[in-house]
Amino acid sequence: DTGVSQDPRHKITKRGQNVTFRCDPISEHNRLYWYRQTLGQGPEFLTYFQNEAQLEKSRLLSDRFSAERPKGSFSTLEIQRTEQGDSAMYLCASSSSIYRDKNTGELFFGEGSRLTVL
């Protein structure tokens, strides 16, 4: 397993268009997170899945944002009617809730999907 992968790495879109990002977590990880990072800031929590259940959503996640993890494996984050303020790096992370060996519950991040809204 090569780690958390995200697609696409870069997306440029016009205001008002819909975009979708995909995240493939580390295969044995049951927890999946989406974060948003803007320039000069730390990652901000958006939402969290345990298996296929979306257990928490941030107030940052407006009605235009929706995330799914239909089979408890990969996840998608869709942004509808994009606005210029949505321009950011969208980071996905995964972790395991099962403590064995040296597993500490560490979050492993993907390289991110950079969104630019014109």
Next chain:
Amino acid sequence: GENVEQHPSTLSVQEGDSAVIKCTYSDSASNYFPWYKQELGKRPQLIIDIRSNVGEKKDQRIAVTLNKTAKHFSLHITETQPEDSAVYFCAASKSGGGSNYKLTFGKGTLLTVNP
């Protein structure tokens, strides 16, 4: 909710010197404090973490200290090298008991190590 403050926002040191980055947190229930290093255009990567039942942890040139009473924790890098140059983020979360390990991050410190 949790709030994490991080200082300084930028730090420039000479190669071989030590660097210290400090963070404070607001939620006394937080018990897990990782530090992530992010190089330009790369993913954040965990470099060290500490749990609230420990006051200090070291890993080669990197150490983290935690003061639960004052709700602050610090990252110490000794004998800095140019490859240590990156943005460092502290974070806090609650772990165990069914919590979700949701991390609240500080705003980051840009560390520059000058050769």
